[in-house]
Amino acid sequence: MTEKPRAADPGATGSVPGGSAPAEPAAGDGPRVVIRNNRKIGKTEEAPAAADAGTDAPAEGLVEETEVVVDEIEVETVEGRVPAGPPVVDAPAQPVDGGAVAPLGAELEALRAELDERTRDLQRVSAEYANYRKRVDRDRGLVQEQATGSVLAALLPILDDLDRAREHGDLVGPFGTVAEQLTTALGKFGLTPFGEQGDPFDPTRHEAVAHQTSADVDEPTCVQVMRRGYQLGERLLRPALVAVADPE
Incomplete structure (x- = not known):
């Protein structure tokens, strides 16, 4: 049948x-x-x-x-029975693009070059600042020394009067004490007297106002000090006035 x-x-x-085309299956x-x-x-x-x-x-x-x-x-799975579906395929690992390494290397080299340039700029600025500080400190010291020298130079005539009074024996009693205290205070500022009888003649520090010959000397020698000289540190404030004896 x-x-x-x-x-x-x-x-x-x-x-x-x-x-016609097949109908779509119902939801679920x-x-x-x-x-x-x-x-x-x-x-x-x-x-x-x-x-x-x-x-x-x-x-x-x-x-x-x-x-x-x-x-x-x-379909039987390890987890249990699940409806069959399309297999899940892991996406293949993307290969490392060698072309991307070149831009990174170039950028790294550019950053290193910029860092080296900034380091050199910093070193140059630091050296300039150090030199500036040294110059300012030196100029400040010179200004202070010049100001101190100007004040001390104005007091030198007073010291000359004290020296003449000492030679005549007038620095006695309280007046002598004050003269010694003044000389000590000025010495704290770096004022140093020079010029003693018997010193070798030094044209850079002595001013000769008289010359004579003598058999008692082997070289030009200061035989008489008419006015003492003074210097402030290494700076000459005033030369000494002396009489010089040359060997025969």
């Missing part, structure tokens, strides 16, 4: 030859797999019997289509 072809189900998945339905079995219908001996029985026999030469619907396919 010929199997009666199954009528096309509007809600079933699949398509009938010459029909699992995946469905349709297996079709097409076979050609030919004449059989039981065809008349089927016609007598009042059944609709398919025409000779038609193709019979049978559908077997599998509602869901499950």
Whole structure:
């Protein structure tokens, strides 16, 4: 007996030859797999019997289509049974682009060059500042020395009077004490007297106002000091006035 072809189900998945596109599965339905079995219908001996029985026999030469619907396919996994789906493929590791290393190297070299330039600028500025401080300190010392020298030079005539009074024996009593205290206080500022009888003549420090010859000297010698000289540190404030005796 010929199997009666199954009528096309509007809600079933699949398509009938010459029909429209299959309907989309309802939301929440699992995946469905349709297996079709097409076979050609030919004449059989039981065809008349089927016609007598009042059944609709398919025409000779038609193709019979049978559908077997599998509602869901499950895949066994380690975690449990989950609906089958497309396999998850890890994205391949992106290869390291060698071309990206070159820009980084160039940028690093540029940063190093800029760092070296800034370091040289800092060293140059530091050296200039150190030289500036030394120059300022030296100038400040010179200004102080000049100011002190000006004040002491104004007091030298007073010291000359004290020396003459000392030679005549007038520096006695309280007046002598005051003269010694004044000389000591001025010495604290760096004032140093020079010029004593018997010193070798030094034209850079002595001013000769008289010359004579003597058999008692082997070199030019100061035989008389008319006025003592003074110097402030290494600076000459005033030369000494002396009489010089040359050897015969």
